[in-house]
Amino acid sequence: MYINNHLIKAKTTLSGMYSIKNGTKTITADAFSNCVNITYVSIPDSVTELGDSAFYNCTKLAKITLSKNITQIKRFCFYNCDALTSVELPEGVTTIDNYAFNKEAITKDKSALGKIVQKTENAKEKIKILDSQIKEQKKVMLDY
Numbered sequence: 001m002y003i004n005n006h007l008i009k010a011k012t013t014l015s016g017m018y019s020i021k022n023g024t025k026t027i028t029a030d031a032f033s034n035c036v037n038i039t040y041v042s043i044p045d046s047v048t049e050l051g052d053s054a055f056y057n058c059t060k061l062a063k064i065t066l067s068k069n070i071t072q073i074k075r076f077c078f079y080n081c082d083a084l085t086s087v088e089l090p091e092g093v094t095t096i097d098n099y100a101f102n103k104e105a106i107t108k109d110k111s112a113l114g115k116i117v118q119k120t121e122n123a124k125e126k127i128k129i130l131d132s133q134i135k136e137q138k139k140v141m142l143d144y
Helices: 103-108 121-126 131-143
Strands: 015-019 037-042 063-065 087-089 117-119
Touching: none
Parallel strands: 015 037, 037 063, 087 117
Antiparallel strands: none
């Protein structure tokens, strides 16, 4: 469901691959929450914002192509996405909020953030994750 250029809610019955329509500006909080059968999502460069928990509990989501205009991965955005083990971040991403990624995916590879988030060379220099966020992610991994 869209309101103007904002994706408000996707049908939870979606499955397989899904491409968000070009011209979409935002994917709001919980827009894809509980779309448990979706496996791949392509987000066009027109999207500038992903809401909190936008893809929460998309348990079969294994791959996502992010808009190059996203600067923040908000809290719980990809949490409980059990199949998602790596994400290529666009160069513009500067903030990854606490619990943005699934604790299960992080624990699949004990090197945690270094492998869960595969960055391009330029993005490595630009991504700034606060020490507290890194500590929290490591704590989640150790507590799991």
